[in-house]
Amino acid sequence: MEKILIETSGVRSEILVGASMETVAGMLPESGVVVVTDENVNRLYGSRFPSFPVLTVTPGEGSKQMDGIEHLAGKLLELGIDRSGFILGIGGGVVCDIAGFLSSIYMRGIRCGYVSSSLLSQVDASTGGKTGVNVGSTKNTLGTIRQPEFVICDPAMLLTLPDEEYLSGLAELIKTAIIGDKELFEIIDRSYKEIMKRDFDLLTLLVTRSVTFKASVVQEDEFENGLRRILNFGHTFGHAIELQELVKHGFAVAAGMELATLFSFEKGLITSEENEGIINMLNKFGLLRKYDISGDRIRQLILHDKKKTGRDINFIFTEGIGKATVLKISIEEITDFYNRFRKNKKYL
Numbered sequence: 001m002e003k004i005l006i007e008t009s010g011v012r013s014e015i016l017v018g019a020s021m022e023t024v025a026g027m028l029p030e031s032g033v034v035v036v037t038d039e040n041v042n043r044l045y046g047s048r049f050p051s052f053p054v055l056t057v058t059p060g061e062g063s064k065q066m067d068g069i070e071h072l073a074g075k076l077l078e079l080g081i082d083r084s085g086f087i088l089g090i091g092g093g094v095v096c097d098i099a100g101f102l103s104s105i106y107m108r109g110i111r112c113g114y115v116s117s118s119l120l121s122q123v124d125a126s127t128g129g130k131t132g133v134n135v136g137s138t139k140n141t142l143g144t145i146r147q148p149e150f151v152i153c154d155p156a157m158l159l160t161l162p163d164e165e166y167l168s169g170l171a172e173l174i175k176t177a178i179i180g181d182k183e184l185f186e187i188i189d190r191s192y193k194e195i196m197k198r199d200f201d202l203l204t205l206l207v208t209r210s211v212t213f214k215a216s217v218v219q220e221d222e223f224e225n226g227l228r229r230i231l232n233f234g235h236t237f238g239h240a241i242e243l244q245e246l247v248k249h250g251f252a253v254a255a256g257m258e259l260a261t262l263f264s265f266e267k268g269l270i271t272s273e274e275n276e277g278i279i280n281m282l283n284k285f286g287l288l289r290k291y292d293i294s295g296d297r298i299r300q301l302i303l304h305d306k307k308k309t310g311r312d313i314n315f316i317f318t319e320g321i322g323k324a325t326v327l328k329i330s331i332e333e334i335t336d337f338y339n340r341f342r343k344n345k346k347y348l
């Protein structure tokens with residue numbers, strides 16, 4: 001088991017990778033705990049949950065809405081949960097975002113921790129303290145940044161994850177490698193078979209490296225005033241594609257990473273070998289799907305993105321595998337690049 005610590009504004013958050021989900025029993029208070037999970041995770045793992053009341057949400061992005069949060073808060077009141085209560089989220093990124101958000105606003109904030117059960121949440125979503133719900137189709141419009149006390153990442157839970165969900169998480173893992181860990185990129189590159197077999201030891205290593213990198217970034221810039229922006233590599237185009245095509249987050253980010261990589265190459269920030277290496281990896285894992293979105297539509301969707309400042313976008317480029325940089329780019333330049341790319345490929 002590996003332990004990674006994040007210490008920010010006096011708060012200590014502990015991420016345990018390779019620990020079994022049962023480890024959580026020893027990390028909870030004796031009373032006042034409520035488990036928040038989704039129906040799939042409850043069906044598969046409910047019999048192994050610690051014995052506390054369980055609140056279940058419908059799986060998927062549709063549950064990240066304020067009315068759902070209000071409903072859960074009502075249930076907490078019914079259960080008599082007061083300021084000394086503890087919310088334990090057991091699930092993927094959706095459950096962690098909901099459980100974290102609820103715990104940060106219920107009675108002005110109560111304690112919380114996660115058992116992270118999807119690859120996407122283990123490598124990315126459950127580390128860093130971002131929580132949130134959507135307003136209409138705009139993602140994470142309402143949210144907070146508040147570190148959970150602990151996150152348990154049990155790679156054995158990933159064996160039951162549907163293939164598409166597993167691949168979606170892999171995209172965020174590859175993103176981490178591109179922006180911050182060249183050796184991780186090389187390990188992923190030579191471990192195709194073990195990754196597809198979901199080998200426990202390898203997954204422990206991959207999740208540990210990803211969390212270690214993200215933790216170091218969050219520790220330095222918890223509130224995303226600078227460095228933390230690099231974690232959005234692939235997300236400018238990715239969010240636009242996700243909104244238009246309703247594809248899983250990781251596949252949209254993979255498409256966004258292909259564009260951001262080619263854009264980096266066009267700007268002379270990476271070599272043709274590095275460019276090919278990244279695109280080949282995304283292809284090898286079947287992450288690049290075909291979408292057909294016009295330049296005008298992409299422009300509209302990017303302008304809608306909450307991360308824009310004025311007409312300029314903080315766009316994340318790779319500067320070689322394992323390094324990223326943020327440049328302010330006008331929406332016109334981004335749309336021009338996209339139109340050129342679309343013309344050459346005939347599709348996105």
Ligand SMILES: NC(=O)c1ccc[n+]([C@@H]2O[C@H](COP(=O)([O-])OP(=O)(O)OC[C@H]3O[C@@H](n4cnc5c(N)ncnc54)[C@H](O)[C@@H]3O)[C@@H](O)[C@H]2O)c1
Pocket residue numbers: 038039040041044059060061064091092093094095097117118119120121124125126127128129130131132139140157158159160161162165168249
């Ligand atoms: N807070 C952050 O920093 C952050 C970062 C990235 C993404 N996110 C959010 O994460 C969400 C996506 O996360 P996700 O991909 O984990 O989605 P998810 O939570 O919807 O999980 C995907 C699916 O897998 C199922 N599942 C989860 N664990 C399982 C298991 N062990 N076995 C079988 N099925 C399992 C779920 O029931 C669901 O149907 C998005 O809402 C995104 O905005 C948050």
